[in-house]
Amino acid sequence: MAVTDEAIAGIKQMIVSGEIGPGDRLPPEKELSEKLGLSRSSLREAVKALEVIRVLDVRRGDGTYVTSLEPHLLLEAMSFVVDLHQDDSILEIFAVRRMLEPQATALAAREASDDDVADIRSLLDSLGTDPDIDELIAHDIDFHNRVARSAGNAYLASLLESLSGRTVRARVWRAITEGGSVERTIGEHHAILDAVANRDPNLASALMTAHVAGVEEWVRRSVQ
Template sequence: MAVTDQAIAGIKDMIVKGRLAPGDRLPPEKELSDELGLSRSSLREAVKALEMIRVLDVRRGDGTYVTSLEPNLLLEAMSFVVDLHRDDSVLEIFAVRRILEPAATERAALAASDEQLAELDAMIDAVPADPDIDALVAHDLEFHNRIATSTGNAYLAGLLESMSGPTVRARIWRGATEAGAVERTIDEHRAIARALRDRDAKLAHALTVAHVAGVEAWLRGAKA
């Protein structure tokens, strides 16, 4: 298990055992790092990641608190992170996406209307300069859904949409923990949209392969 995951598992254990409840303040950093047997830098990384997925609330100058989410929701979110390296189902979904998404994007380059492509460009332009992780994931889901819908094949669009839900948390976790993931995602979306606008089906296909494979490769590394 990665060091960051060890820290997360330790905080989760404190919640399970009732030492930390929603709204409680975490012990001081040195005390908590000593208790968990981890370096303070590893603990900071874990806290930062848990803040990104709204398990912890870091209040500058005050301390770090467990959010007010219900305990079962807190534990569910943290279990995803801790169990990520043991669960192959999301990885298998990404492997299927790597086959189907590029084919859908290639088809969209030929079938999408000019209006649909203009709306796709406008959607990308509307993304804030520094989006939070929730906004990024919402954008990512809509981006891929719009492309699938523009193929004109309702069955393909529905199939791809059905695979989106189980991958949401993996996308959130990547955005929270991988340096440059936010900027890279938007840049890759712009490149794909440009290929679609140019009606370059083969380039759109290749860019989508690289885009989905990048997330898949990160997920394999996170599970290692």
Template sequence: MKGLGTMSVTDDAIEAIKQMIVDGELRPGDRLPREADLADRLGLSRNSLREAVRALSLIHVLDVRQGDGTYVTSLEPALLMDAMGFVVDFHRDDTVLQFLEVRRILEPEATAMAALTMPKHDIDELAVLLDSLGDRPTVEQLVVNDLEFHHRIAAGSGNQVLCSFVDSVSGRTQRARTWRGITQEAAVERTLTEHRAIQRALSDRQPDVARAWATVHIAGVEQWIRQTLVEQI
């Protein structure tokens, strides 16, 4: 398996920064060298280094301070390694695809059931939940909102066992969704648009439409991972 295109270059940049921390060159609280100097030293383009820094800042490994440079966060070294490990190793593991396949089987049916059984007040509250993100949510805010959105719909199906399964499987794909939001252009906007469509289908009591939108929504994440992160070689 391998990442493709700029994805593998970004992974290389992340791995290089990780190695500097492992080797003790960068310690918690240290400031990174200037972007140009670090890119030259690591043999990376400034663009790929910039993407790596952006990704690592979103998972709190690096702290980008405007006008002051980029710092390694003051996390314990073991926590830093755990946070970085999932990004570097993510594209080598296709287990997440199996969880997304299960989501694609379960959640559309849960969503169709919710269109018939979920109380109107709870459906209206889904719109409030989506509105709470504002116009320009961060990826982290979106993923937290996303988990809550899908949990409420699963609960709205009226089947506690189904809700428990959906919650369990959905949580296992959280990091994948975060990484998609970081790296795929327009992923945030697409997610919000699809969530709105699902909420409207629930509000209109259209189970078939709700099922279809839920399928499209989950299949989009699955397709992205299949094509971009875990291409077989």
């Protein structure tokens, strides 16, 4: 194991063991390097790496703190990777979404509050009759994120959000708008929400499966 990896593993173990937790300040660099039995330069590299993936928050002149460790923070790096993927890799991302998102939607049909449903309904109703591509992308991201969040599982919602970066959505919506299927796609959003509102997890899951698979097929044709 590389020395920097050892330092990362050491800090991770301190967090996992509960020695330090969300919001806590790390010991001073000299003290921590001695505790881990590693050089201060290796420790600095480890801290930089953990800062990038939002495990640590380096505050200049104050110290280094453990972040909240909330799922949306820790999965930000995955969103970055997803946005960099080429079109053929997007199909693999859609395959993962097709497995996870219907289950999240079924869970939403069981767990979403009336306020959650009303909030998503308001989002659907707010989309104008002639939206441009940026409005469509924002709407699509917001709709899927709100449905996932209404399921009440923060880790699942954050994972799905990380698989649906803005760049990916832009590519998808360009394919859809060029094919003239905007109305059908928005109609599918309404049908999915109706199933959630009617507390029908089987129908909600089936509709989301068909919805994601349909968009996946648009992408498949566009990359051939």
